[in-house]
Amino acid sequence: MVSENNRLGRFYGIGTGPGDPGLLTLKAAARLRQVDVIFAAAAREKKSFAGGVIDALGDCSAQRVSLPFTMAQAMADREQQWVSNAKTIVNELKKGHDCAFATIGDPLLYSTYSYLLREIIALLPEVEVETIPGIMAFQDLVSRFNLPTVEDRESLLITPAWGRDKNFSAKLKQADTLVLMKTSASRPELMSELEKAGFAGEFLYGAQLGQEREDLRRGAAAIEEAPDEYLSLIIAKRRPERQSVNPA
Numbered sequence: 001m002v003s004e005n006n007r008l009g010r011f012y013g014i015g016t017g018p019g020d021p022g023l024l025t026l027k028a029a030a031r032l033r034q035v036d037v038i039f040a041a042a043a044r045e046k047k048s049f050a051g052g053v054i055d056a057l058g059d060c061s062a063q064r065v066s067l068p069f070t071m072a073q074a075m076a077d078r079e080q081q082w083v084s085n086a087k088t089i090v091n092e093l094k095k096g097h098d099c100a101f102a103t104i105g106d107p108l109l110y111s112t113y114s115y116l117l118r119e120i121i122a123l124l125p126e127v128e129v130e131t132i133p134g135i136m137a138f139q140d141l142v143s144r145f146n147l148p149t150v151e152d153r154e155s156l157l158i159t160p161a162w163g164r165d166k167n168f169s170a171k172l173k174q175a176d177t178l179v180l181m182k183t184s185a186s187r188p189e190l191m192s193e194l195e196k197a198g199f200a201g202e203f204l205y206g207a208q209l210g211q212e213r214e215d216l217r218r219g220a221a222a223i224e225e226a227p228d229e230y231l232s233l234i235i236a237k238r239r240p241e242r243q244s245v246n247p248a
């Protein structure tokens, strides 16, 4: 059912940045204050990162709704959940409510938002959508160490570290700097793969960036010892920095 005045709500995908509320953009804050309903993925931990950033805004009066997203291996189960979550949002849009889906980092980088967006557009092709970018976790991590991500002709590869297959080491050969997301599984093997692929410069590690349990590490040995943490990433540089950078 469409709202009485026949107006559809607008849908916003909002990146909240990696966790520090200071890294939320002014545009994202303005939209979060303006919408009627804010959806976010239900937290894996006690409190969702995106939810924590929105709480810090203080004056956001939107209704808040958590959506379940299964981590099931079976694609059919995941798809079913995307469709069901999309239907929940579409119901609100049809009532004329402006809705946001808030997510950590940037909404278009390894995010549930992209799956959800496809389903919403399939159900409601006429909906107006605005995606508001967020600062990505890797940008926060390099900034803490004042480490240039890439310079001059260097190339950057962003890739998940889980589910590595036989093509993984070939992929690494092309890059001067790597951003490895989702690094919790088999980190010691991962570190030795990086060293074999010729990464002999900088290694940075960040877990739970912007949160109380934040863990920042530099150097391969320190990173190998880090406890398992889903919300963690590694930056690896092939060559050492020309000039030393301040430690965080």
Ligand SMILES: C[S@@+](CC[C@H](N)C(=O)[O-])C[C@H]1O[C@@H](n2cnc3c(N)ncnc32)[C@H](O)[C@@H]1O
Binding pocket: 018, 019, 104, 105, 106, 107, 108, 109, 110, 111, 112, 135, 136, 137, 138, 180, 181, 182, 183, 206, 207, 208, 209, 210, 230, 231, 232, 233
């Ligand atoms: C589902 S992806 C989300 C990526 C996110 N859209 C971004 O732009 O950074 C989850 C992965 O992002 C990284 N990540 C996101 N936020 C993080 C944070 N605050 N601290 C450490 N890693 C983070 C980790 O590699 C984690 O496994």
